[in-house]
Amino acid sequence: MRINLTPEQEHFIQTKLQAGKYRSAEEILEIALRLLDEYDRSEAEWVEEVRVKIDAAVEASTHQPPIDGEMFVNKILERFQ
Template identity: 75%
Template sequence: MNISLTPDQERFIQTKLQIGKYRSAEEILELALRLLDEYEQSDDDWVEDVRQKIDAAMEASQHTPPVDGETFVNEIVERFRQANSA
């Protein structure tokens, strides 16, 4: 596979090589791809975690009586006050 880099990308890689932290452009690209894979995996994990929390909240809401908006906000404000006074 051949990869074409922009001039900025080439300068970036050359700068990293000149610093001496990496031995080759291939090493830099391998690290970049590994980090991309980790980033995407953590993003997928985060989405799944949020989905599970939403599902749990929806399940809990089916067993909890409804609360009007004003009461809900007042309860949050009161919890905040209690947390700050402790």
């Protein structure tokens, strides 16, 4: 696989290499890809957690009488004053 980098990306990698923390551009890319994978997994977990909370809220709402939207918003605003 061949990867083309922007001048800014090349400069970033060269700066990291010159600082001496990393041995090669490959090592930097390996770390970046690992972090991207962690980010993707974390995002997927967050989406699932939100989906579960929304489902729970929808289920709970079926057991509660409806409330007036304006009254609800006013109560929220009161809590922040």
